[in-house]
């Protein structure tokens with residue numbers, strides 16, 4: 117179980133005094149996830165998720181919690197942080213920032229079809245537009261600066277072929293980030309980690325004509341201001357990939373991109389640099405997975421993600437052209 121901080125019944129009982137959430141009915145650690153300690157807490161008032169933030173600081177947290185509130189109030193289904201009795205959206209438990217958010221209904225779809233990809237693409241574009249008037253500006257903390265710091269830390273652990281690719285891609289991305297086309301791309305609050313396991317689907321209501329219904333986006337704790345296209349590239353790299361080869365599945369990719377574009381059309385700069393952005397999205401997670409794999413933290417049970425998956429995806433995006441035509445064909 118990825119529970120880094122153990123919470124006893126006594127800890128929880130004391131913690132609950134800060135909230136008006138009724139009596140505890142059930143309390144259990146959540147085994148998935150690799151960043152934070154998460155618990156499902158059911159009370160006589162409803163179902164919640166208690167998250168103890170293992171890395172994020174009290175200074176960083178308002179961005180995420182306020183963003184979730186902002187999005188939820190703008191029609192984007194996201195967990196809503198529950199205020200404490202003193203009005204604060206988080207407190208300290210075992211010295212770490214800790215928050216209660218509402219539990220979303222539904223379950224993750226780990227083998228998505230075109231309908232799931234279309235739902236996610238459209239909601240992602242709506243989320244980007246909804247974030248335009250969000251007042252906080254905090255950068256994506258896992259962007260170029262973090263890659264530049266982290267790559268030298270993981271290089272001693274990897275083979276020659278990986279070293280060469282890590283260094284070459286970092287140079288390419290550094291130049292891309294410095295370009296005028298990059299500067300011209302639209303940006304704003306992004307999820308930055310909208311993988312299949314961070315989206316829930318609920319059963320579609322009968323007679324709606326839809327086969328699937330989006331339950332919500334969650335795990336906003338890697339969110340930050342970034343290029344909207346980066347957010348989409350991260351999402352496509354996970355939702356539309358053939359898990360064996362790392363190639364993009366044309367039907368799912370087109371479904372997601374078309375749906376995104378019905379809400380927010382791409383700019384010329386974005387069309388020109390789609391593949392660079394897919395590479396950036398793959399690189400970000402290759403580096404973080406290498407870091408977590410070779411420099412793991414202790415947890416009661418930790419399931420590290422496979423770094424070679426994103427190495428394969430990056431190599432595939434470097435060689436592929438199909439992804440560019442998929443995007444252009446949507447115009």
Ligand SMILES: Nc1ncnc2c1ncn2[C@@H]1O[C@H](COP(=O)(O)OP(=O)(O)OP(=O)(O)O)[C@@H](O)[C@H]1O
Nearest residue numbers: 146148149150151152154165195218219220334335
């Ligand atoms: N608001 C929520 N509503 C419903 N389920 C949730 C919610 N938040 C978390 N969960 C459940 O908890 C699990 C773990 O949460 P999460 O994925 O956020 O872990 P993490 O360690 O914080 O992040 P990461 O995915 O980056 O490792 C999810 O897979 C999901 O089942």
Ligand SMILES: N[C@@H](CCO)C(=O)O
Nearest residue numbers: 151309311401405421
């Ligand atoms: N989505 C990330 C985990 C951290 O959120 C990954 O698959 O590497």
